[in-house]
């Protein structure tokens with residue numbers, strides 16, 4: 001069911017001003033910030049808080065309704081921007097459920113305050129519904145956020161043994177020819193004696209996983225290495241990941257493992273489905289495309305992935321959000337063929353993925369923006385409880401026990417950020 005769209009969107013007044021470099025962005029988020037958001041990589045990106053306006057959407061129309069609402073906002077807004085960089089000016093951050101049937105739906109949120117930095121240029125954007133230009137807030141680093149006190153870690157919808165059996169069933173379906181690939185995910189519930197401070201997680205994730213995109217949108221927090229798409233001035237790029245090997249911590253051994261990953265026929269097959277799904281979904285929007293023939297190995301502190309950077313030149317004015325809707329769900333998080341994989345996920349996982357594995361990111365008034373896939377993440381279900389998610393691509397040659405180990409490795413970033421180990 002789709003929620004009715006508001007009849008009139010508020011007229012926003014937006015101002016972006018250049019500021020001296022404010023240092024670490026996460027530490028600028030106040031302890032009592034309402035709706036903190038972030039999008040950070042290698043120290044650049046933005047943080048924000050407060051709500052100028054927002055929309056929640058539902059169902060199959062969750063992307064289209066959000067897009068329509070955003071166009072109305074853009075039409076009515078007055079923007080004065082001193083800075084012309086991606087992320088400056090009027091932006092909305094958002095995240096969308098993996099499945100149309102999920103109650104999580106979608107959210108687009110225009111923060112009242114955004115502080116950004118890119119290539120050494122920093123800015124603050126203030127957005128309000130008042131008629132006059134909003135004043136620039138005083139920025140100061142807040143106190144150091146407290147670590148949560150994790151008291152319990154339990155399995156979510158399935159025990160390890162049940163999940164391993166479900167993966168075995170998926171392998172059986174693939175071997176019987178019903179489909180080629182499916183991504184099976186599991187969840188883990190973390191309870192803390194104290195409230196979980198999103199700033200504590202963002203600090204840990206952005207320090208420990210600098211080459212990922214560290215995000216926080218509406219209680220969904222994580223550090224994804226996978227960029228569903230970036231649209232910037234007519235060019236669209238995507239970083240496709242699929243195929244994984246765990247790191248050992250021994251650099252020499254890890255290099256040998258990276259070489260074996262690059263030769264593994266099981267992982268190359270898994271990767272090829274993901275690349276093809278992205279390239280096929282992108283091509284109707286592009287006049288030309290570059291799809292590399294073989295992947296490279298992306299090194300992260302916990303795992304290594306097969307990775308391919310796909311690029312295209314857009315031949316139509318389609319926003320980054322609409323592109324995200326047409327690329328989602330790629331075979332990196334769903335499978336091949338898409339519909340068969342989606343149905344098998346609903347049958348075997350026995351959980352609502354919520355916004356895990358859906359698009360998460362931001363867009364601006366021109367439709368440019370960045371949408372990652374919400375991986376290596378957790379959703380705050382209450383102030384002191386988080387549900388973490390991780391999944392693995394399954395093909396005919398997959399072994400359920402080793403997929404369980406791989407999913408554990410993918411949970412490491414969030415578990416470490418929460419202070420409850422690897």
Ligand SMILES: C=C(O[C@H]1C=CC=C(C(=O)O)[C@@H]1O)C(=O)O
Nearest residue numbers: 241242243244332390391392393
């Ligand atoms: C589904 C996840 O990862 C995807 C992205 C990279 C590698 C993957 C894999 O090797 O299975 C998955 O396709 C996850 O982290 O939950």
